[in-house]
Amino acid sequence: MANLVIDNVKKSYGSTEILKGINISIKAGEFLILVGPSGCGKSTLMNSIAGLEDVTEGRILIADNDVTYTSPKDRDIAMVFQSYALYPNMTVEQNISFGLEMRKVPKAERDVEVQRVADMLQIDHLLNRKPAQLSGGQRQRVAMGRALARRPQLYLFDEPLSNLDAKLRVEMRTEIKKLHKKLGTTIVYVTHDQIEAMTLADRIAVMKDGEVQQLGSPQEIYDNPANLFVAGFMGSPAMNFIPTKVVEKDGVPMLELATSTTVALPFPKPESLKDYVGKTILLGLRPEMITEPQPHKEGQPFVTTTDVEVEVTEPMGADTMILTRVNDAEINCRSNPMYPAEAGSIIKMMFDTSKAVVFDQKSGRRLDL
Amino acid sequence: MSNNTVGRKSSGLDKVFRIALYTVLIVVASFYLMPFVVMLITSLKDVEEIRTGTLLSLPASLHFDSWAKAWSSACTGSSCGGISPYFLNSFQIVIPAVMISTLLGAINGYVISLWKFRGSDLFFAALLVGCFIPFQVILLPMARTLGWLGIANTTTGLVFVHVVYGVAFTTLFFRNFYQSIPGELVKAARLDGAGFFTIFYRIILPVSTPIIVVTVIWQFTQIWNDFLFGVAFSGFDTQPVTVALNNLVNTSFGGKEYNVDMAAAIIAALPTLAVYVFAGKYFVRGLTAGAVKG
Numbered sequence: 001m002a003n004l005v006i007d008n009v010k011k012s013y014g015s016t017e018i019l020k021g022i023n024i025s026i027k028a029g030e031f032l033i034l035v036g037p038s039g040c041g042k043s044t045l046m047n048s049i050a051g052l053e054d055v056t057e058g059r060i061l062i063a064d065n066d067v068t069y070t071s072p073k074d075r076d077i078a079m080v081f082q083s084y085a086l087y088p089n090m091t092v093e094q095n096i097s098f099g100l101e102m103r104k105v106p107k108a109e110r111d112v113e114v115q116r117v118a119d120m121l122q123i124d125h126l127l128n129r130k131p132a133q134l135s136g137g138q139r140q141r142v143a144m145g146r147a148l149a150r151r152p153q154l155y156l157f158d159e160p161l162s163n164l165d166a167k168l169r170v171e172m173r174t175e176i177k178k179l180h181k182k183l184g185t186t187i188v189y190v191t192h193d194q195i196e197a198m199t200l201a202d203r204i205a206v207m208k209d210g211e212v213q214q215l216g217s218p219q220e221i222y223d224n225p226a227n228l229f230v231a232g233f234m235g236s237p238a239m240n241f242i243p244t245k246v247v248e249k250d251g252v253p254m255l256e257l258a259t260s261t262t263v264a265l266p267f268p269k270p271e272s273l274k275d276y277v278g279k280t281i282l283l284g285l286r287p288e289m290i291t292e293p294q295p296h297k298e299g300q301p302f303v304t305t306t307d308v309e310v311e312v313t314e315p316m317g318a319d320t321m322i323l324t325r326v327n328d329a330e331i332n333c334r335s336n337p338m339y340p341a342e343a344g345s346i347i348k349m350m351f352d353t354s355k356a357v358v359f360d361q362k363s364g365r366r367l368d369l
Numbered sequence: 370m371s372n373n374t375v376g377r378k379s380s381g382l383d384k385v386f387r388i389a390l391y392t393v394l395i396v397v398a399s400f401y402l403m404p405f406v407v408m409l410i411t412s413l414k415d416v417e418e419i420r421t422g423t424l425l426s427l428p429a430s431l432h433f434d435s436w437a438k439a440w441s442s443a444c445t446g447s448s449c450g451g452i453s454p455y456f457l458n459s460f461q462i463v464i465p466a467v468m469i470s471t472l473l474g475a476i477n478g479y480v481i482s483l484w485k486f487r488g489s490d491l492f493f494a495a496l497l498v499g500c501f502i503p504f505q506v507i508l509l510p511m512a513r514t515l516g517w518l519g520i521a522n523t524t525t526g527l528v529f530v531h532v533v534y535g536v537a538f539t540t541l542f543f544r545n546f547y548q549s550i551p552g553e554l555v556k557a558a559r560l561d562g563a564g565f566f567t568i569f570y571r572i573i574l575p576v577s578t579p580i581i582v583v584t585v586i587w588q589f590t591q592i593w594n595d596f597l598f599g600v601a602f603s604g605f606d607t608q609p610v611t612v613a614l615n616n617l618v619n620t621s622f623g624g625k626e627y628n629v630d631m632a633a634a635i636i637a638a639l640p641t642l643a644v645y646v647f648a649g650k651y652f653v654r655g656l657t658a659g660a661v662k663g
Contacts (some may be wrong), residue, residue: 052556073562085553089575098571102562146561 002063002153003028009058018044020210029184035197036207042190078147079156084139086131092142093127099150117145137168157189194234206230228364231284240331244283246276259308265353272368282359287332289352292339302354310341412631419627435628443629445616452633455613461524466531467588474539482547483555499537504597522604531592539584546580582651590641610637
């Protein structure tokens with residue numbers, strides 16, 4: 001177990017910059033998730049940590065040792081790959097013990113270690129099979145077993161669940177989380193699935209175009225996104241972005257909302273909108289903040305009830321998503337499935353702006369930080 | 370057409386088509402077999418019978434002495450020891466040449482596919498040009514090179530020539546095969562602590578059987594059947610069997626012994642035939658493997 005410091009790491013191929021100065025530092029035992037759209041540089045960063053790719057500039061430290069120019073095998077890390085990368089010609093047992101064999105661990109010790117890992121992952125009965133004879137979930141387990149066997153200082157997971165079907169993915173997600181709790185290992189985990197990111201991480205680094213957009217705990221990133229990109233990327237369904245005119249009422253800037261009627265929504269930090277009176281900004285409101293009228297919230301500050309026209313409803317069982325139109329933007333609302341909402345009808349919805357965020361329309365910069 | 374009959378009661382028309390199909394297949398097959406059949410029956414006749422009979426008439430009685438003569442006492446040029454010494458020469462050339470060129474091709478393909486370096490694609494493209502260089506073009510420079518290396522007129526020299534010429538093809542085969550192996554496999558092995566050759570030997574080679582078979586058959590056939598390099602670079606004692614066969618056919622004291630010629634030709638062709646019969650199944654399988662995602 002070790003801490004990891006990524007210090008101003010840059011990587012470029014010719015004139016194309018893939019990583020533009022990444023700074024991340026995680027404590028021993030921390031679970032860091034790198035998340036972002038494809039091509040954001042997260043896999044490159046992962047490979048740089050592993051030593052499979054050289055960095056152009058900057059330093060990487062594992063357990064306070066500078067390993068920037070150390071070869072992969074001497075960094076004491078293990079990696080789980082998206083394709084699992086099991087050695088097809090070896091049995092599960094040989095796959096797991098290969099790393100130990102390469103490090104000249106005696107056979108007896110290797111056997112003990114294989115047994116320990118197999119018990120932990122419940123793959124005992126598969127030890128004599130070849131990877132081709134395993135199902136996707138079993139291969140995934142073996143790949144994790146191979147990483148666990150060496151007890152390295154740092155684990156890297158490169159989209160390990162993306163080849164599994166939806167149900168298995170959820171199961172394995174829970175299992176990885178349990179494993180992390182049990183072993184307390186330091187993990188860097190790459191994914192493009194923001195639900196995985198939210199559920200697993202101690203901290204999330206949201207990346208785009210080779211830069212870290214925001215580094216923080218899942219809740220921080222969800223509630224307090226640093227910019228428009230992070231706000232739009234995290235959360236499912238995504239945050240609603242509503243172009244809204246800032247109007248002044250009794251000297252306080254408020255947000256104008258036009259449906260069939262026009263209302264002004266209060267904003268928790270009105271002072272940050274001072275300079276924008278009369279201009280249009282982007283209001284970011286999560287779907288769960290627009291609900292059917294809830295009696296217990298009635299009368300709270302920052303809660304406004306108004307009429308909206310239902311365009312489409314999407315029942316999801318626990319909730320029903322209601323699609324409607326506000327300020328000419330399509331928005332998603334999360335309502336109780338019992339709340340009557342016919343497509344085409346006008347219904348009352350409650351807008352809770354206590355957690356609303358506002359962005360500059362052009363730059364995507366957060367205005368109320 | 371024949372596919373339509375599956376799962377349906379065959380009607381009269383289907384039967385006609387089926388018979389027509391088999392007729393065509395049999396005619397074509399016998400057309401291709403004809404030369405071999407002629408060779409075989411000619412080799413079993415005696416000289417007298419060849420002169421009086423027709424090409425396709427069956428031998429009145431079987432004479433195997435032409436085979437014995439071709440093997441051990443027919444004259445090739447000025448020596449009269451049959452083609453057996455040259456047959457062995459061919460093996461002496463083919464076996465090391467096939468092994469070395471296959472191994473080099475495997476390592477080249479491994480590097481080009483899985484250890485990409487700056488310019489590795491260009492390197493591969495340059496190597497590919499080697500597949501398109503006609504034999505004749507390299508005759509003179511190769512003769513100079515062999516002389517300079519001191520291995521002119523030896524079987525070693527011929528091994529060298531065939532390895533150099535074959536590496537382009539073997540590399541192409543292995544490179545294409547390894548293209549379907551995920552790069553993550555090598556990454557995983559590197560993290561596990563394996564080095565360049567350990568990965569090759571422990572992980573890559575064990576999954577390469579199909580392509581090794583293809584390459585070995587290809588190289589064996591190419592090198593065994595080669596005549597031009599054999600005739601240009603061999604010495605008197607180091608001729609491969611193809612050259613000896615040519616000499617045998619062109620050397621005649623008195624009448625032409627067609628039966629001996631034919632027997633010698635069949636003997637010379639046997640090893641490649643055998644390789645294809647035993648490994649042909651893998652050959653077709655290996656050629657298509659990787660074509661449809663491995």
